[in-house]
Amino acid sequence: MVENFSEWFHDILEEANITDSRYPIKGMAIWMPYGFKIRKYMLERIKELLDKDHEEVLFPLLVPEAELAKEGEHVKGFEDEVYWVTRGGRNDLNEKLALRPTSETAIYPMYALWIRSHIDLPIKYYQIVNTFRYETKHTRPLIRVREITTFKEAHTAHATKEESDEQINDFINIYKEFLDSLGIPYMISKRPSWDTFPGADYTMAFDAIMPDGKTLQIGTIHNLGQTFAKTFDIKFEDKDGEHKYVYQTCAGLSDRVVASIIGIHGDEKGLRLPSLVSPNQITIIPILFKKGKEEVMNKCAELKETLEKEGLRVNIDDRDIRPGKKFYDWELKGTPLKLEIGPRDLKNNVTIAMRRDDGEKVEIPLDDDLTDNVFKLLNAYDEDLSDSAWSFQSEHVKFTDNIDEIADLIEDGNVVSFNWCGDDAVGKEIEEKTGYDILGIYRDADEGSKCILTGNDAKYLTLIAKTY
Ligand code: PR8
Numbered sequence: 001m002v003e004n005f006s007e008w009f010h011d012i013l014e015e016a017n018i019t020d021s022r023y024p025i026k027g028m029a030i031w032m033p034y035g036f037k038i039r040k041y042m043l044e045r046i047k048e049l050l051d052k053d054h055e056e057v058l059f060p061l062l063v064p065e066a067e068l069a070k071e072g073e074h075v076k077g078f079e080d081e082v083y084w085v086t087r088g089g090r091n092d093l094n095e096k097l098a099l100r101p102t103s104e105t106a107i108y109p110m111y112a113l114w115i116r117s118h119i120d121l122p123i124k125y126y127q128i129v130n131t132f133r134y135e136t137k138h139t140r141p142l143i144r145v146r147e148i149t150t151f152k153e154a155h156t157a158h159a160t161k162e163e164s165d166e167q168i169n170d171f172i173n174i175y176k177e178f179l180d181s182l183g184i185p186y187m188i189s190k191r192p193s194w195d196t197f198p199g200a201d202y203t204m205a206f207d208a209i210m211p212d213g214k215t216l217q218i219g220t221i222h223n224l225g226q227t228f229a230k231t232f233d234i235k236f237e238d239k240d241g242e243h244k245y246v247y248q249t250c251a252g253l254s255d256r257v258v259a260s261i262i263g264i265h266g267d268e269k270g271l272r273l274p275s276l277v278s279p280n281q282i283t284i285i286p287i288l289f290k291k292g293k294e295e296v297m298n299k300c301a302e303l304k305e306t307l308e309k310e311g312l313r314v315n316i317d318d319r320d321i322r323p324g325k326k327f328y329d330w331e332l333k334g335t336p337l338k339l340e341i342g343p344r345d346l347k348n349n350v351t352i353a354m355r356r357d358d359g360e361k362v363e364i365p366l367d368d369d370l371t372d373n374v375f376k377l378l379n380a381y382d383e384d385l386s387d388s389a390w391s392f393q394s395e396h397v398k399f400t401d402n403i404d405e406i407a408d409l410i411e412d413g414n415v416v417s418f419n420w421c422g423d424d425a426v427g428k429e430i431e432e433k434t435g436y437d438i439l440g441i442y443r444d445a446d447e448g449s450k451c452i453l454t455g456n457d458a459k460y461l462t463l464i465a466k467t468y
Contacts, residue, residue: 083132167249282339
């Protein structure tokens with residue numbers, strides 16, 4: 001795999017025309033055309049999944065200071081990260097306005113107006129917006145940005161706690177399906193209390209292991225209980241005529257999804273894009289000689305049309321440069337499948353297909369089975385991409401019951417699982433002693449297992465890692 005991941009990641013963003021980070025504000029970058037397309041197809045997919053049972057809305061970017069300040073825990077969690085608008089032209093504003101770091105405090109005062117009765121519930125809204133966080137940790141393109149340009153945040157309200165717990169499961173399933181369609185592996189864990197979203201009862205998180213062994217939190221799902229409902233007075237009249245507070249959840253994904261597609265699937269030649277989000281799923285490369293140029297180009301155009309009719313995204317690279325350079329470029333850009341046609345192939349009525357992952361060349365006849373064969377290759381490519389990413393993950397989660405081994409395992413590029421009694425003070429001591437972050441509870445501990453620090457009965461199998 002890639003030797004120096006951080007450097008590779010920065011270089012590929014520029015070389016593949018994904019983002020440009022030279023914008024003169026730290027943590028804010030430009031989505032370049034190729035990156036924008038990947039982002040677009042990624043968004044289409046998450047929308048498709050959310051739209052089955054949620055509705056899209058769009059809230060204003062600015063949040064009045066009074067609303068942001070209302071929920072004590074929440075504001076404490078975000079106060080160091082908020083950008084403020086204090087002036088309109090030459091006038092000082094009467095009230096400071098926050099650029100949303102997330103939209104709970106923009107949305108929930110409106111929920112209080114909209115929710116009256118049990119028939120108004122559940123509410124399941126989401127929006128895709130930019131949010132702003134004045135991050136103090138080292139910023140990195142797509143991974144830790146100060147303008148999160150692609151924040152997909154969902155906010156739900158329910159009549160009962162059971163329904164809100166079910167909603168958490170629904171979000172987990174949606175995120176699984178979403179990441180599965182991109183071949184991105186994940187570990188789902190319940191964050192420890194000290195890493196729970198500010199104002200939430202509990203947080204479920206999706207983490208992926210990047211090639212350098214550090215984990216990236218790619219999505220989080222929070223059960224907000226009734227905390228915000230009480231703060232913002234979101235009540236409904238139940239069937240029995242009683243006025244009750246709603247139960248709420250929220251869930252979010254960011255630009256990090258694109259970072260994980262790039263980081264997890266990429267190799268030393270560049271990107272390897274899952275076909276779902278690849279701007280071109282197939283790149284046709286004509287091999288041209290002076291003689292028979294036109295026939296080859298006509299065949300390429302015909303092939304493009306046939307494949308596009310099947311809903312595939314296809315481009316022809318007809319630039320006047322050496323084919324070798326074209327191969328190199330589309331390898332860098334991660335097109336799943338290249339189809340090459342030269343005069344000899346034309347004569348034999350075939351095209352030479354080459355998958356981006358294994359680089360193997362196969363001859364496909366230009367006959368009625370062509371599209372079937374192309375789909376077969378694409379599916380196999382996507383499956384293999386996903387399988388190899390999942391294998392990487394399973395090879396890099398290592399169990400230990402010796403606390404002194406944690407550091408070595410992590411420095412070797414692994415995530416470590418261990419048994420924990422579940423006591424917060426003990427958990428924090430484990431973090432302090434090792435210098436790494438507990439990701440969260442992976443599952444219940446096996447019968448009879450003991451806490452790695454205290455030797456007491458263990459409650460949970462827990463993950464610890466070096467994190468982004
Ligand atoms: C919420 N409220 O806000 P969350 N750069 C890139 N990605 C980021 C950054 C950043 N600076 N900060 C967070 N993320 C809830 C849920 C509405 C939606 C990504 O939750 O603060 C992380 O992947 O946990 C995180 O899991 C996700 O946004 C949601 O942010």
